[in-house]
Amino acid sequence: MEAPDHMGGADLIARAAAGDGTAWDELTEQYTSLLWSVARAMRLNEADSADAVQATWLRLVEKLGTIRDPDRIAGWLSTTIRRECLAILRQRTKSVPHDDFDDLPDEVGPGVDDGVLRAERDRALWRAFSQISSQCRSLLRVLMTDPTPSYATVSVALDIPIGGIGPTRQRCLNTLRRIMAVAS
Amino acid sequence: MSSVDDDLLADLRRLATLVDPVPDHVRAAARAAFLTRDMDARLAELIADSTADADFEPVRQATDERLLSFAADGTQVEMTVRAEGAGWTMMGQVFGAGAGAAAVENGALTKTPLDLDDLGRFLITDLASGPVRLRCRLPGGDNLVTSWVIL
CATH class of the missing domain: 2.60.40.10 (Immunoglobulins)
Structure with missing residues (x-):
């Protein structure tokens, strides 16, 4: 199930570069949820994710006139958000007391918010999601983007080989089902 | 690539939009970034x-x-x-x-x-x-x- 990336990226870039704010708004509408998913998949908390997403858009504004391959805008954005997230993680790690590096809070598997998820099955599914490996959580979190990003985009965003995405996805979903079966 | 997998992922996607949505201020900041354009x-x-x-x-x-x-x-x-x-x-x-x-x-x-x-x-x-x-x-x-x- 590989959905194509959004259409019209090149056209929107060209129009935005010429000063068309409507085209810019449309670009952000199409890709902000992808950027948010990547930041969350990389285990940034909400405030840092917000900074990383904003910085990615600011850099695109800076580069609007010089984007070489506007057809690959999803790839450019994925590369950029990944870099921003790594830079933030490095910086935050420095200010964390030394031996706590492995204990950085994991914000991607939030506690099941009972106020938000009403159906028991939904709660069980989200609980199971928080129990799978961090590798699986990262991949699935990006694949949860609506609309689904292409495997090429996922590969760039998470720096994983494109050929491994399908099998890993299957393995992770199987694990998820197993956890749910045990729990029920 | 089974449809069972697709269905499970669709469920997760639905939950993510409930549990971990893009905050409105993040979307607003994305739009506002265009104002920093300085030719x-x-x-x-x-x-x-x-x-x-x-x-x-x-x-x-x-x-x-x-x-x-x-x-x-x-x-x-x-x-x-x-x-x-x-x-x-x-x-x-x-x-x-x-x-x-x-x-x-x-x-x-x-x-x-x-x-x-x-x-x-x-x-x-x-x-x-x-x-x-x-x-x-x-x-x-x-x-x-x-x-x-x-x-």
């Missing part, structure tokens, strides 16, 4: 960043200072950034700029003014976290902005 200023691009040069490993040196260098045609900006108190302190020098007014601006284009001394040096404290850039005027009259730094 006239010269861009000083980041050419070195002490946090980016090592592999992704916690840096366990005594210093918590981050060193950044930017370059535009004929002009270089050097700065150090460190957390101090509840905010960030930024100090540095715009080589080739003399005394004059400058500013640090954030992603919402809120400007915090500062002064360059006669060697182009500056110091500013209590900056809030988030993306910022330095803006100043060069002797020839051109405006210079650095690329964005996330504090």
Whole structure:
């Protein structure tokens, strides 16, 4: 199930570069949820994710006139958000007391918010999601983007080989089902 | 690639939009980024960043200072950034700029003014976290902005 990336990226870039704010708004509408998913998949908390997403858009504004391959805008954005997230993680790690590096809070598997998820099955599914490996959580979190990003985009965003995405996805979903079966 | 998998992923996608949605302020900041477009200023691009040069490993040196260098045609900006108190302190020098007014601006284009001394040096404290850039005027009259730094 590989959905194509959004259409019209090149056209929107060209129009935005010429000063068309409507085209810019449309670009952000199409890709902000992808950027948010990547930041969350990389285990940034909400405030840092917000900074990383904003910085990615600011850099695109800076580069609007010089984007070489506007057809690959999803790839450019994925590369950029990944870099921003790594830079933030490095910086935050420095200010964390030394031996706590492995204990950085994991914000991607939030506690099941009972106020938000009403159906028991939904709660069980989200609980199971928080129990799978961090590798699986990262991949699935990006694949949860609506609309689904292409495997090429996922590969760039998470720096994983494109050929491994399908099998890993299957393995992770199987694990998820197993956890749910045990729990029920 | 089974449809059972697709269905499970669709369920997860639905939950993610409930549990971990893109906050409205993030969408608003994305739209507002377009206002930072500046066709006239010269861009000083980041050419070195002490946090980016090592592999992704916690840096366990005594210093918590981050060193950044930017370059535009004929002009270089050097700065150090460190957390101090509840905010960030930024100090540095715009080589080739003399005394004059400058500013640090954030992603919402809120400007915090500062002064360059006669060697182009500056110091500013209590900056809030988030993306910022330095803006100043060069002797020839051109405006210079650095690329964005996330504090």
